[in-house]
Amino acid sequence: MATPVLQLRNVRKYFGSVSALEDVGLAAYPGEVHAVVGDNGAGKSTMIKIITGIHRADEGEVLVEGDAEGNRDIAVVYQDLALVECLDIAHNMALGNLPRKFGIVLDRRRMEREAAKVLGDLKVRVGNVRTPVGLLSGGQRQVVAIARAVRMDRPIMLLDEPTAALGVQETAHVGDIIEELRASGKAVLLVSHDLDFVFSHADRVTVLRLGRTVGTRRIADVGREEVIGMITGAIRA
Ligand SMILES: Nc1ncnc2c1ncn2[C@@H]1O[C@H](COP(=O)(O)OP(=O)(O)O)[C@@H](O)[C@H]1O
Numbered sequence: 001m002a003t004p005v006l007q008l009r010n011v012r013k014y015f016g017s018v019s020a021l022e023d024v025g026l027a028a029y030p031g032e033v034h035a036v037v038g039d040n041g042a043g044k045s046t047m048i049k050i051i052t053g054i055h056r057a058d059e060g061e062v063l064v065e066g067d068a069e070g071n072r073d074i075a076v077v078y079q080d081l082a083l084v085e086c087l088d089i090a091h092n093m094a095l096g097n098l099p100r101k102f103g104i105v106l107d108r109r110r111m112e113r114e115a116a117k118v119l120g121d122l123k124v125r126v127g128n129v130r131t132p133v134g135l136l137s138g139g140q141r142q143v144v145a146i147a148r149a150v151r152m153d154r155p156i157m158l159l160d161e162p163t164a165a166l167g168v169q170e171t172a173h174v175g176d177i178i179e180e181l182r183a184s185g186k187a188v189l190l191v192s193h194d195l196d197f198v199f200s201h202a203d204r205v206t207v208l209r210l211g212r213t214v215g216t217r218r219i220a221d222v223g224r225e226e227v228i229g230m231i232t233g234a235i236r237a
């Protein structure tokens with residue numbers, strides 16, 4: 001097997017006296033969709049934030065490929081969406097990488113053109129890119145956040161509950177986007193409570209329970225009953 005682009009080993013994380021992660025390990029590979037499932041409070045979102053560096057692990061190792069400056073080569077869609085409501089769609093999509101004229105003035109036309117192109121390429125229909133994000137539905141915001149992450153074009157893509165606010169058709173659309181990410185060689189980490197979605201799109205699944213990795217299985221080799229058993233604790237390791 002190829003070298004993992006992302007690896008967690010024996011990661012522990014405390015919030016004060018609350019132990020959020022007790023012992024988490026996983027390895028993600030290029031060209032693979034790796035699902036992470038587990039009950040509410042299992043530690044999935046904390047794990048995502050440790051990978052991106054929002055939180056620091058108290059123990060263990062987080063190995064992430066990065067660029068020469070040591071930046072982690074990661075694009076992420078957080079569960080608690082990080083869009084700015086008062087800014088429009090185009091501005092949100094460009095945050096962190098705003099196009100400038102003469103190196104100073106925000107180049108609005110370019111920003112809008114680029115946002116419209118990315119949304120068009122992904123077949124996302126959210127209307128005018130000048131619409132403030134605060135006026136969008138939950139599903140539309142989620143799709144804009146996903147489009148922004150896809151636009152970053154990083155080797156590692158973290159998606160924390162990307163379909164939580166979506167209807168059937170939008171969910172299928174996000175599934176198509178995930179398939180394209182895999183085909184283009186990205187390592188996709190997909191946190192989801194939607195086992196149908198996981199079984200349709202993931203190559204492997206890691207189950208977290210009470211802050212611990214219960215195990216990792218290939219989707220081709222595991223049944224839903226077994227995964228549910230691992231989530232609930234009926235099956236241990
Ligand atoms: N910033 C925080 N401060 C204190 N406790 C937190 C914080 N973030 C998460 N937790 C706790 O850590 C545990 C794991 O939470 P979380 O990672 O959000 O789980 P999941 O995403 O699997 O539902 C929970 O007990 C949660 O209450």
Ligand SMILES: [Mg+2]
Nearest residue numbers: 044045046079
């Ligand atoms: Mg969560």
